[in-house]
Amino acid sequence: MxxxxxxxxxxxxxxxxxxxxxxxxxxxxxxxxxxxxxxxxxxxxxxxxxxxxxxxxxxxxxxxxxxxxxxxxxxxxxxxxxxxxxxxxxxxxxxxxxxxxxxxxxxxxxxxxxxxxxxxxxxxxxxxxxxxxxxGGLVVPARGLNASAAPVSIMPGKVALITQSTAITAAVLDRAGSRGIGFSTVLHLGASMDVDLADVLDWLAVDRDTQSILVQFDEISGGRKFMSAARGAARNKPVVAIRGGPVKPRHPVTTPFNADDVYEAALQRAGWVRIDTLGDVFEAIEAMARVRPLRGERLTILANGHGLGRIAGDTLLRSGGELGSLSRDTVKHLEELLQTRSSLSNPLALPSDVRPSHWAAALSAVLADSNTDTVLTVCSPSPFAASADVATAICEVSGTAERSVFTCWVGGAAMLEAQRIAAANAVLSHDSPEKAIAVFLGVVNYRRNRRLLQQMPPSLAESFSPDVDAARSVL
Structure with missing residues (x-):
């Protein structure tokens, strides 16, 4: 319907x-x-x-x-x-x-x-x-409609949340509220006797208050209807899904593929990004609320030390990501700014005594480089600059930038205030380079999946020849 x-x-x-x-x-x-x-x-x-x-x-x-x-x-x-x-x-x-x-x-x-x-x-x-x-009900915060039993207050925002689990709904809403993230719609499907996931996707695909959609589901009925709605939604806005399939037996029977493989291929073909853990859901909610559209896939990393930068860069490359190459003009400008004779490259290692003003100036220079699509800053505690002051400087630059800035605050109690400042300024904040890279690559995968969504498969695969006898034997 x-x-x-x-x-x-x-x-x-x-x-x-x-x-x-x-x-x-x-x-x-x-x-x-x-x-x-x-x-x-x-x-x-x-x-x-x-x-x-x-x-x-x-x-x-x-x-x-x-x-x-x-x-x-x-x-x-x-x-x-x-x-x-x-x-x-x-x-x-x-x-x-x-x-x-x-x-x-x-x-x-x-x-x-x-x-x-x-x-x-x-x-x-x-x-x-x-x-x-x-x-568990329906919430449309911008309209003051909370027709649910949600145990936490929900702020208006641009992310829609659709779930088949009330427990996951409550956990996501509580975490999002603590990070200052709101929602356009929150809906728990229940048994989907009439209104199902496909119906809700069709509605949200054209909802002007919704910019991105997060879906948690276990099973889908009506595959054709769902795929049509899934592709339609992903054409207009980012869609991220987490699916909990049936628990696999300890000694599974060997088969060419299982149901989860089918879901994986279907979601990828529909242009969705799939995540695997509840922790990833929390990261995805923040990314969907705060990431700007990517112009490309090249990441530039700024870190207050060689070690942190190398860890972040290695993680990116091992995961199939791409580092941007700083232009000669940008490198020359950074050498003058940082007063260093060291060879500068990406990842960019800032001096150990770098001040908040230098963080801001270096970030501005990198964001202005045409070879940079997104920036990741990685900061650990320093005796020369309070992390809160560094966070404030980074947020001031990020607030006016056209490109997204991911921030990473490595440490413990000394980094909590920096994370709070980043969240208050709607800047992406993580506590490890690995998490920040994973979220960035999730956004990249969405970009790639959208391109896949727009492709038409050939009517007959190249170098394919049918094996009729083998097909008859399987039947």
Whole structure:
């Protein structure tokens, strides 16, 4: 169904929370509190849902009266009550529904299948879009919409987060908040009975408030639909994915490929960048919020010492990255600036007694070099310049630069204030060269994958000849 009626989910003018009076998880109370705290401008109403029949047996449900017809309703009730609730809401004009927690572990597979069928049949006549069941909710901070149970406040930003795990959602939001990073949209899919990942991607691909998308998922249904949406989203904005596949057995059966290989190839072909760990997710969120578009793939490294620069440079080259070559004019300018007779190259080793002003001047010179696409600064504690002063100087230059500046603060407590200053100035900050290089190469891979996305494969591979007998034997 793609984006039809999704505006009632993402841009509702009124919201209702529909709950059983004795709803055990108190999910409804949390959602109402979040809606109020988020500053939603439209009406927020609470609606009770009670079973009509004696002793609560049966599926006929009575909703409390409400004067305002909600565009969006969040349902907090047992799954057997949901079809009747949706039917009554649809008859009154509601077109978007979020179905919250459901006790799937207490239901048989047949009961779940029957409930899903009944929910979809109740929604179909009214073209109601359903997020869930089991959805942790939806947040659009710029519109004051926090229709979720998120335990942390969420600032407006340009990154969209789509997940299939409420625990990962909470962890990412908490980490992002501590780094001053906001979101355009946060959405937990739940069971994706109706609204699935492809639908959300289609919406976000044309959402003007979203500049990049982070996706966490385990499995995908509807491969063709997903690939179409995935390619469409990646044409317009960076998309990064983390996928947790099934745990591999200790002694796996040897096969030519597995499901994870298929996902890897599909995501690469769609123009996405895939990451592997939760730590990478945190790094990716910061990069998506703060990296400027790359003009090229050449990195120039500035470090206050030969050792740090060499480690960063070796890491880059071993990982398939490219060092930029400083022009003669830039080298001559740096020699005069730093008053050194040492041969200067990339990585650029700054003198051990380098001052914050020299950091800023050297960074400005390198950023002006046409052979540089991105700069990485690597700084360790120095008795000649406080790391906080160095961070301030670097941030002043980075703030007006057209190219991205990655910063790395190697050490411990002495580097914490520098990292805080960098984060406050929306400058990328890492605590090791390896992390900074990994994030930079992730951005490079996205650039490469976008080029791959735009390529058309040949109808027949070169030097290919079919082996009909082998194909028949496999069948």
């Amino acid at each position: 793609t984006v039809r009626n999704l505006e009632f989910l993402f841009r509702p003018r009124s919201v209702a929370v529909v709950a059983e009076p004795d709803e055990p998880s108190r999910y409804a109370e949390v959602v109402i509190a979040n809606l109020v705290a988020g500053g939603f401008a439209g009406p927020v109403i609470s609606v009770g849902a009670r079973k009509r029949s004696l002793f609560g047996i049966g599926t006929d449900v009575r909703l409390d009266e409400f004067e305002v017809v909600p565009d969006l309703a969040i349902i907090c009730a047992t799954l057997d009550m949901v079809p009747s609730i949706i039917k009554q809401l649809g008859a009154r004009g509601t077109r978007g529904v979020i179905v919250g927690p459901w006790l799937w572990h207490r239901m048989s597979s047949n009961e779940i299948a029957a409930a899903r069928k009944a929910i979809l049949e109740a929604a179909r006549p009214y073209l109601i879009r359903i997020l869930g069941p089991g959805s």
